[in-house]
Amino acid sequence: MAAPFVPRRQVQPRAQTGPHAEPVRRVLIASKNPVKLKAAQQALAQCFPTLQLEVIARDAPSGVPDQPFGDEETLLGARNRVAALGADASERGDLVLAIEGGVGPSAQGQAGPVECFAWVCVRCPVTGAESTSRSGSFALPPPLCALITGPAALELGAADDRLFGRQRSGQGSGTIGRLSNGVLDRTQYYVQACICALVPYMQPEYYGEPYGAFLGKKSALEES
Numbered sequence: 001m002a003a004p005f006v007p008r009r010q011v012q013p014r015a016q017t018g019p020h021a022e023p024v025r026r027v028l029i030a031s032k033n034p035v036k037l038k039a040a041q042q043a044l045a046q047c048f049p050t051l052q053l054e055v056i057a058r059d060a061p062s063g064v065p066d067q068p069f070g071d072e073e074t075l076l077g078a079r080n081r082v083a084a085l086g087a088d089a090s091e092r093g094d095l096v097l098a099i100e101g102g103v104g105p106s107a108q109g110q111a112g113p114v115e116c117f118a119w120v121c122v123r124c125p126v127t128g129a130e131s132t133s134r135s136g137s138f139a140l141p142p143p144l145c146a147l148i149t150g151p152a153a154l155e156l157g158a159a160d161d162r163l164f165g166r167q168r169s170g171q172g173s174g175t176i177g178r179l180s181n182g183v184l185d186r187t188q189y190y191v192q193a194c195i196c197a198l199v200p201y202m203q204p205e206y207y208g209e210p211y212g213a214f215l216g217k218k219s220a221l222e223e224s
């Protein structure tokens with residue numbers, strides 16, 4: 001009979017103070033939208049409960065329209081944001097995470113509804129490792145679709161504010177929050193997608209060495 005599989009420990013416990021103390025990992029979030037920051041913080045805390053994390057929000061250009069349309073454009077927006085921050089040597093992030101909200105056709109094509117979703121991209125600037133994940137999606141109702149399409153198309157956040165009579169909804173519960181009667185808000189909606197994108201950094205022994213630099217970061221003394 002094959003020996004039972006025993007996963008290796010991910011993190012060796014280290015002293016909390018002194019020269020061998022667990023080093024602080026600096027994670028850059030490529031947006032100052034509080035919803036995205038909170039979602040990333042919650043996901044990171046759940047994925048790496050034993051690590052000391054410094055999470056910093058920074059503006060980063062997406063290089064795509066403010067309201068990306070389709071998976072390709074939305075994913076590109078997330079990857080561009082991450083690349084912009086990761087390339088800034090002065091930032092010295094151990095990880096960079098971006099969330100890009102998008103709308104687009106469902107897998108049913110023209111026959112299906114316009115859906116809302118997001119792409120998350122996480123990059124380790126030290127090794128160039130990158131991972132991506134797509135959130136779940138939900139159908140937008142016809143009155144919202146009408147506002148986000150056509151020559152006078154609005155961004156989904158602005159369309160939501162107009163239809164539901166709110167302000168800065170995209171920085172609060174989001175469209176998913178309003179449509180689900182609060183069962184799921186935009187923060188929690190993004191937390192799962194962030195966790196999925198962080199998985200390779202939690203399991204570098206399976207995904208490959210470039211994903212291991214984050215967990216394996218050495219303390220200053222070990223480095224010298």
Ligand SMILES: O=P(O)(O)OP(=O)(O)OP(=O)(O)OC[C@H]1O[C@@H](n2cnc3c(O)ncnc32)[C@H](O)[C@@H]1O
Binds near residue numbers: 031032068173174175
């Ligand atoms: O500051 P940045 O990072 O650009 O954040 P943003 O929310 O404005 O930019 P996104 O490109 O991620 O989102 C595109 C639009 O979708 C809107 N939006 C509102 N509720 C949403 C929800 O539940 N899910 C996804 N997108 C939502 C959001 O307000 C934006 O107008």
